[in-house]
Amino acid sequence: MNEEGKWKILERLDLGELVTFVPNKDRPIHNWFHFKEGFSRDLVAYLLRIHGASRDIRVLDPFMGVGTTPLTCKELGYRSIGIEVNPLFHFIARAKTNKYDPDEIDEWIKWVSRLRYRPVDLGGVSHLVRKAFNPHNLRDIIFFRDRIMELDDDRSRDFLLMGLINASSKVTYAVKDGAVIRFRKKPTPPFREFYIRTLRKMKKDVMTTRLHDTETILILGDARKMDMIDDESIDLVITSPPYLNKIEYTKVYEIETELFLGRHRIIPLRSYIGLVYRGREIELPIDADNLPKSAVAYLKDLWTVIRELYRVMRPGATAYLVVAEGLYRDRKVPVDTLLAEIADQEGFRDIEIWVVNKRVVTIERTVKLGVARESIVKLVKE
Ligand SMILES: C[S@@+](CC[C@H](N)C(=O)[O-])C[C@H]1O[C@@H](n2cnc3c(N)ncnc32)[C@H](O)[C@@H]1O
Known part of the structure; x- marks a missing residue:
């Protein structure tokens, strides 16, 4: 207990790996896109299990990223709602939670293999994207993307574009290194065959993963304004807001965003949670006088989310939020x-803080800044 008895702090280092994306590496469908900032399917399954959740509950993840929570819910038969502000991640979450029929996938793969190449003009492509690929591969990727975007049927478009994102992430020279992109040239396979192999592998994943028909609602929106969710309609929240001072998602995923979504203008995030704040400034309900400005902005955004969670959660509902200390x-x-x-x-x-990791944080790759605590904060609405 803290000194005023308001919350308990527990050490749960056994959950350390589960709050990372690493265990998803070998999980079909979850591994269609490597999202370093995500958590694992096993974490979501664990929290559902200890919660003793009955099947008809509704689970919310207001920072769903690439959809780990809704996909796990769909695998295990729970209804879920996910909210995500970034259109690229929202798309990936949708493509992964769609139900596909292996026979229709066969038809789509046949369609791809029959496409006759037409020369592609790299004129409008940014320097950044050109640097990220061997020019032959880039031409192939753009050729396939443009053909796929002409398809009328949403599900075939989602599946084939997801496959293209998946395959291109394996042949890119770009490496995400914390908050920056670095470039490392390497030998790459001819793209067309590699893309088709990737689609076949994805078909296998679809065949080995049973998704239930439970309702999955994915919203492209802002977690600070959950207008689309009714009061007291949520039974369990499992989520991980962006970490304070961690990474600028719009920058690190700029290549995928330009290539696969067109040049979306994503409004810069003020504290990596909220879009630029346009409302009345609010005063935090805690003493924030000694905090850095960016931390105050971040906490104000988190506070708005907490208030929204309180509104949408049913009495007795639990929320689990994965957060980390901010290091300056x-x-x-x-x-x-x-x-x-x-x-x-x-x-x-019944607030609990489960300390799950103690991570050494470095800047400029080698300078040790300190040790940051990563925790799961558990909250219960009375
Ligand atoms: C730590 S990641 C969550 C990853 C997720 N658990 C997964 O496994 O994919 C935080 C996510 O919150 C998103 N985000 C940032 N600000 C947001 C906002 N205001 N509303 C909704 N999502 C937001 C980011 O784009 C990012 O995808």
């Missing part, structure tokens, strides 16, 4: 305890 050159911002304090003021009870 001269101090640490304990996001977990600050979040617990905010949640307590909003009326959440």
Whole structure:
């Protein structure tokens, strides 16, 4: 218990790997796109299990990323709602949670193999994207993308474009290294055959993974304004907001966004959670005088999300939020305890902080900045 008895702190280092994307590497469908910032299917399955969740509950992930929570719910037979602000991740979540029939996939693969190549003009392609691929591969990727975008049927388009994103991520020279993209040239296979092999592998994944017919609602939207969700309609929340001071998603995924979604203008995020804040400025319900400005903005956004969660959760519902301490050159911002304090003021009870990881954080790759705590904050609505 903390000194005022408002929350408990528990050490749960056994969950350390589960809050990362690593276990998804070998999980069919989950591994169609490697999302370093995501958590694992096993974490979602574990939380559903300890919650003793009955099948008719509705699960919410307001920061769903590439859809780990909704996909796991669909595998295990739970209804779910996911919200994501970034159109690329929202698309990937949809493509992974669609139900496909292996026979129709065969037809789509046949269609792809029969396409006759037409020369592609790289004129409008940015320097960044050109740097990321061997020019032959890039031409092939754009050729397939343009043909796929002409398809009328949503599901074939989703599946084939997902396959294209999957295959191109394996042949790119771009490497995501924390908050920056680096380029490393390497030998790559001829793209056309590689793409078809990837689609065949995805078909196998579809055949070995049983998805239930349970309702899955994926919303392209902002977690701070969940207008589309009714009051007291959610039984369980499993989510991971972006970490304070961690990465700029719009920058690191710029190549995929330009190539597969066109040049979307994504409004810069103010604290990596909220879009630029346009409403009335709010005062945090905690003492924030000594916090860096970016941490205050971040916590204000998180507070808005916490208030929305309180509104949409049913009495007795539980929320699990994966967060991490923010590290600055001269101090640490304990996001977990600050979040617990905010949640307590909003009326959440039985608050627990499970410390799951203690990570060494470096800047400029080698300079050690300190150790950051990663935690799951558990909240119960009274
Ligand atoms: C830590 S990731 C979550 C990853 C997810 N658990 C998974 O396994 O894919 C945080 C996600 O929140 C999204 N995000 C940032 N601000 C948001 C907002 N205001 N509303 C909804 N999603 C937001 C980011 O684009 C990112 O995908």
